[in-house]
Amino acid sequence: MKPSLVRGLMLVALFALPAAPAFADTTGDSAPLKRCCGGDTGPYKDFGEKAGIERLMRDFMEGLLADPRTRPFFEGQNKERIILQLTDQLCYALDGPCEYTGRPMRATHQGMGISRTEFNALVEVLQTSMNKAGIPFRSQNKMLAVFAPMERDIVTR
Amino acid sequence: MSNRIQFQTKVYVAALMLASSAAWSASPLPSGDKLLLTGGVSQVEGAAGGGLTPWAVIGGYGTRDQIGGNAFYTRVEADDYALDSYGVLVGLYDRVEISVARQSFNTENVGALLGLGQDFKFKQDIYGVKVKLVGDVVYDQDSWLPQVSIGLQHKRNDQGAVVRAVGAKDDKGTDYYVSATKLFLAQSTLVNATVRATKANQIGILGFGGDKDDSYKAQFEGSVAYLLSRNLAIGAEYRMKPDNLGIAKEDDWKDVFIAWAPTKNVSLTAAYVDLGNIVIRDDQKAFYISAQIGF
Numbered sequence: 001m002k003p004s005l006v007r008g009l010m011l012v013a014l015f016a017l018p019a020a021p022a023f024a025d026t027t028g029d030s031a032p033l034k035r036c037c038g039g040d041t042g043p044y045k046d047f048g049e050k051a052g053i054e055r056l057m058r059d060f061m062e063g064l065l066a067d068p069r070t071r072p073f074f075e076g077q078n079k080e081r082i083i084l085q086l087t088d089q090l091c092y093a094l095d096g097p098c099e100y101t102g103r104p105m106r107a108t109h110q111g112m113g114i115s116r117t118e119f120n121a122l123v124e125v126l127q128t129s130m131n132k133a134g135i136p137f138r139s140q141n142k143m144l145a146v147f148a149p150m151e152r153d154i155v156t157r
Numbered sequence: 158m159s160n161r162i163q164f165q166t167k168v169y170v171a172a173l174m175l176a177s178s179a180a181w182s183a184s185p186l187p188s189g190d191k192l193l194l195t196g197g198v199s200q201v202e203g204a205a206g207g208g209l210t211p212w213a214v215i216g217g218y219g220t221r222d223q224i225g226g227n228a229f230y231t232r233v234e235a236d237d238y239a240l241d242s243y244g245v246l247v248g249l250y251d252r253v254e255i256s257v258a259r260q261s262f263n264t265e266n267v268g269a270l271l272g273l274g275q276d277f278k279f280k281q282d283i284y285g286v287k288v289k290l291v292g293d294v295v296y297d298q299d300s301w302l303p304q305v306s307i308g309l310q311h312k313r314n315d316q317g318a319v320v321r322a323v324g325a326k327d328d329k330g331t332d333y334y335v336s337a338t339k340l341f342l343a344q345s346t347l348v349n350a351t352v353r354a355t356k357a358n359q360i361g362i363l364g365f366g367g368d369k370d371d372s373y374k375a376q377f378e379g380s381v382a383y384l385l386s387r388n389l390a391i392g393a394e395y396r397m398k399p400d401n402l403g404i405a406k407e408d409d410w411k412d413v414f415i416a417w418a419p420t421k422n423v424s425l426t427a428a429y430v431d432l433g434n435i436v437i438r439d440d441q442k443a444f445y446i447s448a449q450i451g452f
Binding site: 034036069115116117118120121123124127131137138141142144145146148149151152 | 190193222223293295296342344345385387
C-alpha cells in the first residue's frame with residue numbers, strides 16, 4: 001500500500017471515530033421540526049387547515065393499518081393519541097397556528113427496528129391519503145420536504 | 158418529418174400503450190419499496206438516469222435491503238437514422254447497479270449513399286457498473302449534499318473496420334463518469350449533473366478516439382426534471398460530446414422529455430431530441446420513446 005493511501009485511511013479513521021458514538025446515542029435529541037414555508041400559509045390552507053389535517057391523519061391511520069408493511073407498527077397502539085400528535089406536527093410544519101409537544105423522533109422510534117422499506121411504505125400510504133384528499137402535489141411535497149430528514153432518526157435498520 | 162416516420166412512431170406508441178395498460182390492469186406485481194420514479198428510467202446506454210444521461214440513482218425499486226431490476230426498450234427515430242437500444246439492469250441494495258445494453262444504429266438511406274449498403278447497421282454492446290458513494294437523493298432534504306455515484310460504461314462496437322475507415326482509433330472503449338443528483342422536494346424539482354470522461358464518437362456508434370483527437374475528454378451532462386405528480390415528470394437534458402473525427406462534425410445532444418410510471422412495474426418515456434449533425438446529415442431531430450418494465 002502506498003504511504004499516501006495509508007495516511008489517507010488513518011485520516012478517515014480519525015474523523016470517523018469521534019462520529020461513531022453519535023450513531024449509538026440512544027438519548028440524543030433529533031433535529032427540531034422545521035416549518036415548511038417561511039410564513040406562507042398557502043400549503044396549510046391546501047391541507048384544509050387543522051380540521052383538514054386531522055381528517056387526513058384519520059384516513060392515513062386507516063391506510064397504515066391496511067398496509068401489511070406498516071400495520072405491525074400501529075396495531076394495538078393508542079391510535080387516537082398518534083392521530084392528534086401527527087395532526088399537531090403537520091399543522092406546525094405547515095406554518096399553521098399549532099405547537100408540537102410530542103417526544104423527539106429518535107427517542108420515540110429507537111428500538112422499533114424500522115427499515116427503509118417500511119418507512120417508504122408509510123410515505124406511500126401518506127401520499128395516497130393526500131391524493132384522496134385532493135391536496136395539490138406541490139403542497140404535498142413542501143410538507144414532505146420538512147419530514148424527509150427524519151428518515152435518519154426513524155430508520156434504524 | 159416523413160409520413161413513414163410518423164406512422165412508425167404511432168405504431169410504437171400504440172404498442173407501448175398497449176403493453177403498459179396490460180401491465181396496469183393486471184393484479185399488482187411484486188416490486189421493491191423505493192418510492193415511485195426515484196430509480197429514474199433507463200438512459201440510452203442502459204444505466205438508470207434520464208433519457209440521455211446517467212444519474213446517481215441506482216436503478217430498480219430495491220431499497221437498501223432489497224434487489225431491484227428492470228428491462229428496457231428504446232427507439233430513437235431521427236430524420237435520417239434510427240437507433241434501437243435495449244437491455245437489462247440489476248440494482249443491488251440501492252448501492253450497486255450492473256447493466257447490459259445493446260444498441261443497433263440503422264443508417265437507412267445514408268448507408269446506401271456511403272456505399273455501406275441500405276440499412277447498414279452499427280451494433281454496440283455496453284456493459285455498465287455504477288456505485289453509489291454518498292448521499293440520499295430523496296431524504297437529504299435538510300442539506301445541499303446530493304447523492305453522488307461513480308460509474309463506467311464499457312462499449313464494444315461490432316464494425317471495427319468501418320469505424321477505423323472513418324478515422325476512429327478503436328472499436329471499443331470505456332467511459333468513466335461521476336454523477337450528482339439532488340431532489341429539491343419542496344420545489345418538486347430534480348437536478349442532475351454528470352461529468353463523463355470519454356473518447357467515444359457519437360456515444361461509440363462511430364468508434365472511439367479519432368484522427369483529430371485520441372485523448373479522454375471530460376464532458377458535462379445535465380438534466381432537470383419537474384415532478385407533476387407521483388407518477389409523472391417532465392424535463393430537459395443536455396449532453397456534451399467530444400468531436401474527434403475529421404470527416405464529420407459531432408454536436409452536443411439535447412432533449413425535452415416526459416416520463417410516466419403508472420405503476421412501479423412500468424414506465425414510459427417520450428422525448429424530442431436534437432442530435433445535431435450525424436455524419437453527412439445535419440440538424441437531426443428525433444422522437445425518442447422508451448418502455449421499461451421491472452420491479
